[in-house]
Amino acid sequence: MLKDIIENNQNYQPGLSIDCVIFGFHDNQLKVLLIKIPHQNTWSLPGGFIPIDQDIDTAAVTVLNERTGVEGVFLRQFATFGKVKRNDQHFGKEVLEYLKIEEEKGKWLMQRFVTIGYYALVDFLKTIPKSADKDQVIEWIDHKEVPELILDHKEILDKALDTLRTELNLMPVGYNLLPEKFTIPELQKLYETILDRKLDRRNFLRKITNIGILTKLDEKKSNVAHKAPNLYSFDKDKYEEVLKNGLTQGW
Amino acid sequence: MLKDIIENNQNYQPGLSIDCVIFGFHDNQLKVLLIKIPHQNTWSLPGGFIPIDQDIDTAAVTVLNERTGVEGVFLRQFATFGKVKRNDQHFGKEVLEYLKIEEEKGKWLMQRFVTIGYYALVDFLKTIPKSADKDQVIEWIDHKEVPELILDHKEILDKALDTLRTELNLMPVGYNLLPEKFTIPELQKLYETILDRKLDRRNFLRKITNIGILTKLDEKKSNVAHKAPNLYSFDKDKYEEVLKNGLTQGW
DNA sequence: GTACATTGCGTCATAATAACACATTAAGCG
DNA sequence: CGCTTAATGTGTTATTATGACGCAATGTAC
The missing domain is CATH 1.10.10.10 (Winged helix-like DNA-binding domain superfamily/Winged helix DNA-binding domain)
Incomplete structure (x- = not known):
C-alpha cells in the first residue's frame, strides 16, 4: 500500500500528508483509533497521502473510511503541522528498509512532510477498525492511556483534543459519538x-x-x-x- | 523574487504556500493588507513559499515581516486550503508568461498548491506596507470594500474574518490592533x-x-x-x- | 423488606446580561 | 457668555443564567 504510493509518488501531492485523530466513546472512555507500527512498540495516527486529483478534505474522508468503514460522520480540519524536523531522516530510512525500497526510489518519502490534521467523531459501536494489511494492528485506545507515538503524533493528538474541548463551547457534541438512544x-x-x-x-x-x-x-x-x-x-x-x-x- | 524561487524551487517545499490575512484598524474600519497584481484589476493576499529548512510558522513570520516590517505581532494559523482546482492552470501560465519563465522551468508552479492560511493583527500606524518591487502596489483596504481577489483568496479572507469573530469570544483582542493609548x-x-x-x-x-x-x-x-x-x-x-x-x- | 446507589425534579442565592435614564463634559455658535 | 448639541461617564432595574445544594423516587442486592 505505502510501497505502491512511494513507487507511484508522482500521483500524490509531494511533501504533504493527512493524519486523522478519530475519537470514539465507550465504557465512559474517550477512545482514539491508533495503528501499531509492525515489529515496534510505537503507534501512529491513521494517516494517508493526498492524490493530486483530490481535494484535501476528500482525501481526509478517504483515510477515515478506509480505517473505520463509517460514512457521513463528523470530520473537521483543525491544524497543519510543519516543523522542519517533524519527520526525521532516521524514521524515513527505517520505513524504506522495512518496505525494501531502494534509496533512489524512496527519496520522495525522505523530504520534510507537512501534515494536515483532521479530527473525527464516530459511533464506537458502528465502527469496526480495519487493518490495511494482515500484520498491522489497529485498535481503540483510551485517550488517557495512549502509548508512545511516532514523530509529532502526540502533539497532533493533544491539539485535536484541545480543539474539541474548545469547540464544545461553540457547538453541540454527542450526535456522532453516542448511539441513537x-x-x-x-x-x-x-x-x-x-x-x-x-x-x-x-x-x-x-x-x-x-x-x-x-x-x-x-x-x-x-x-x-x-x-x-x-x-x-x-x-x-x-x-x-x-x-x-x-x-x-x-x- | 518569485522568479528566483521558481528557478530555485528545489529549495522550497513543493506544492505548498502560505497566505496571510493581515488585519489593521484605522478610522473605525477594519482594514486588510492587499497586493495588486501588476497590469490587472485583481488583488491578492500577501503570500509566500516555504523554504525546506524553515518551519511553516517561521515562514509565515517571514511573509508578514517582509510586507509590514512589524515584528512580534499576533499571528495565528487558521486553516489550510487544498481544493484541486484552487490554483488553475490558466493562472499559473499567466504568471510564467509575465515572468518570462520557460514552461519546463516553470513546471514547479503549475502543480496544485495547497496553501496554509495565517491571520495577523497589527498596529495600523506602526505598519508601513512594503512592496516587493517597484511596480507592485500594496495597500490597506477596508474589509467591506475588498475588490476582486485571485484564486480562492476571497474564501481565505472570509474564513480568517470568521475565525477572528469566533476567537473574539475566547480571547481579548485589541492589544495588537490599537495604539498604546x-x-x-x-x-x-x-x-x-x-x-x-x-x-x-x-x-x-x-x-x-x-x-x-x-x-x-x-x-x-x-x-x-x-x-x-x-x-x-x-x-x-x-x-x-x-x-x-x-x-x-x-x- | 431494607440498605444503597443512582436518577429525577426542585429551590435558592448569586452573577451575568440586556435595556434604559440621567448627569457630565467640551465644542460650536449666536 | 449662555445655549445647543453630541458625545462620554455612571447608575438602576428586570430578566436570565449559573452554581450549589435538598429530597423524593426507583430499581438492585441481600
Whole structure:
C-alpha cells in the first residue's frame, strides 16, 4: 500500500500528508483509533497521502473510511503541522528498509512532510477498525492511556483534543459519538471525559435540555443497576441548526 | 523574487504556500493588507513559499515581516486550503508568461498548491506596507470594500474574518490592533466592526473592564469634538494571562 | 423488606446580561 | 457668555443564567 504510493509518488501531492485523530466513546472512555507500527512498540495516527486529483478534505474522508468503514460522520480540519524536523531522516530510512525500497526510489518519502490534521467523531459501536494489511494492528485506545507515538503524533493528538474541548463551547457534541438512544448520565459522562472535570448532574440536565436538541423518549434503559435512567435521542434538525449557528455560552 | 524561487524551487517545499490575512484598524474600519497584481484589476493576499529548512510558522513570520516590517505581532494559523482546482492552470501560465519563465522551468508552479492560511493583527500606524518591487502596489483596504481577489483568496479572507469573530469570544483582542493609548469608544468600535453589529455602550464598558486587562490612564484624549473620552492602555501581563487562559463567555 | 446507589425534579442565592435614564463634559455658535 | 448639541461617564432595574445544594423516587442486592 505505502510501497505502491512511494513507487507511484508522482500521483500524490509531494511533501504533504493527512493524519486523522478519530475519537470514539465507550465504557465512559474517550477512545482514539491508533495503528501499531509492525515489529515496534510505537503507534501512529491513521494517516494517508493526498492524490493530486483530490481535494484535501476528500482525501481526509478517504483515510477515515478506509480505517473505520463509517460514512457521513463528523470530520473537521483543525491544524497543519510543519516543523522542519517533524519527520526525521532516521524514521524515513527505517520505513524504506522495512518496505525494501531502494534509496533512489524512496527519496520522495525522505523530504520534510507537512501534515494536515483532521479530527473525527464516530459511533464506537458502528465502527469496526480495519487493518490495511494482515500484520498491522489497529485498535481503540483510551485517550488517557495512549502509548508512545511516532514523530509529532502526540502533539497532533493533544491539539485535536484541545480543539474539541474548545469547540464544545461553540457547538453541540454527542450526535456522532453516542448511539441513537442514550441517557443523560451517558451524555454527561461524555462531556466530563472530554473536559476532564466533573459537572453537576442537575445543572447539566437543565443546561443540556435548554439547548433544545434532545427528545425525551418514552423508554427507560434496561439491565442497569439502580434506578433505570430515561432514554433520549437527538432531534437531528434542531441539532444541525445549533451546529450551524453555534451555542452562545460556555460550560 | 518569485522568479528566483521558481528557478530555485528545489529549495522550497513543493506544492505548498502560505497566505496571510493581515488585519489593521484605522478610522473605525477594519482594514486588510492587499497586493495588486501588476497590469490587472485583481488583488491578492500577501503570500509566500516555504523554504525546506524553515518551519511553516517561521515562514509565515517571514511573509508578514517582509510586507509590514512589524515584528512580534499576533499571528495565528487558521486553516489550510487544498481544493484541486484552487490554483488553475490558466493562472499559473499567466504568471510564467509575465515572468518570462520557460514552461519546463516553470513546471514547479503549475502543480496544485495547497496553501496554509495565517491571520495577523497589527498596529495600523506602526505598519508601513512594503512592496516587493517597484511596480507592485500594496495597500490597506477596508474589509467591506475588498475588490476582486485571485484564486480562492476571497474564501481565505472570509474564513480568517470568521475565525477572528469566533476567537473574539475566547480571547481579548485589541492589544495588537490599537495604539498604546486608546479610548473605550475606540475599542468598542473595533469590536463592533469585527462583529458587524452594534453593542450597547454602557454594557460594553462594564464587560470589558470586568475582564481586568485595562488600565485607566489619568489622561483624556485631546482635540476631539464633544466630551473628551478617557484614555486607557492594556495591562500587558494580565492581557497575556487572559489570552492564554481564555475568556469564559461570549459577546 | 431494607440498605444503597443512582436518577429525577426542585429551590435558592448569586452573577451575568440586556435595556434604559440621567448627569457630565467640551465644542460650536449666536 | 449662555445655549445647543453630541458625545462620554455612571447608575438602576428586570430578566436570565449559573452554581450549589435538598429530597423524593426507583430499581438492585441481600
